[in-house]
Amino acid sequence: MTAAMRHLASIEHMPCVAHARWNSTLFMISRLLKNHEAVEATLAKQRHKLTLLTTSEWDKLKRLKTLLEPCRYVTELLGGETYVSCSVVLPALRHLMHTMEVSDDDPAYLVKFKTAFSKDLSERQATLNDGWLIVATALDPRFKDLKCLPRGEREGVWNSVAALLQGTPTSATPEPTEEPAKKRSLLLFNSDSESEDEEESNKALSRYSAEPTIGETDCPLQWWSTHAGAHPQLSALARRYLGSPATSVPCERLFSLAGNIVQKKRAALSSENVNRLVCLSNWLKEKKQQK
Known part of the structure; x- marks a missing residue:
């Protein structure tokens, strides 16, 4: 908890790290904001030398959480496998660039974050198969x-x-x-x-x-x-x-699933049984989503 609080307190100085870990940083911020009162109440009853976040720093985390929400939406959207995703890449990137446009009302830490994020995103977009x-x-x-x-x-x-x-x-x-x-x-x-x-x-x-x-x-x-x-x-x-997927996430997800099935104690599984287990796992996942 202490390391996480130090990390979040200085997050405005590390926009590139936040960009590389969009969802993990967002989830960490969201969890800390959700347990804000509980964390402070627990630490208030203990003797410690921790430097707690100030009201201004809590406000910064709220602003950053709002700013990172579209990033989570885009990463989940482009990693889907049950719908067309290839044609969504450019509109999604355009949406992110619009979200990261600097406005006159933005404080200095948001300007720094948006500028670094937009620069990094532009460099990554230059490597895409735009055609x-x-x-x-x-x-x-x-x-x-x-x-x-x-x-x-x-x-x-x-x-x-x-x-x-x-x-x-x-x-x-x-x-x-x-x-x-x-x-x-x-x-x-x-x-x-x-x-x-x-x-x-x-x-x-x-x-x-x-x-x-x-x-x-x-x-x-x-x-x-x-x-x-x-x-x-x-x-x-x-x-x-x-028909082509936007990312390799669906394939990597399938390989991860197969890796969880074929382990040291189950190395004798035939390829047919592995395929059947992968299919059953996928069907059970779809059944849970339909409920």
Whole structure:
């Protein structure tokens, strides 16, 4: 308890650590705030030389708890496995950046925290596969208005989607192997068909753009299943992009579960029985969530 109180009392000086441990720091702050009165009442009855948190420091913890709540929501959202998560990455990051914008009313410790958090988040975002995530966001009928992107970048997104419909490589797709010179020369005679393909892809995008957006709680894959007849090319592309998870958390969660099952005393389990136990564990988890 003493170490935790010292850690929390100086948390405004370590924003990068708080960023790296979003949820653990939030849970620690929440637990201490919940037991605020009990902690002080218990320590008041004991002889100690501890430096207790001041009223100002308790207020700082409350402000930081409110600021970290969206971080917990985003980390849990991107780590889900029962819904489409790939197209949620950019809107979620945009929400975090908006939450961490410095305002004139922010005290110095919050300004320092928000500035360091935003800088670290920008550096991490620079390593993402933006090409894939942008196309996935555009093909999600919940976010196809692309409000999470600057206005000047939205037209380029639709150009990338149109290129994918025509089968040309973009930054979101791997580069094809080089074709022989004779085959490449034959492509020069396909100018008429290429213009037709471009016209068809533009029509397909226009029809999709005219569709109304759906609610954030609606399933985009179900929407595409219903509208596959109206958008046959885009529906196939949407299944490809929306089917990928945002993070490796679901896979790591599965490996952790299998690791808890296959232990030293159960090393003789066959692969079939391990699969069955993993499935049973998953079914029991879903059953508990439905109650």
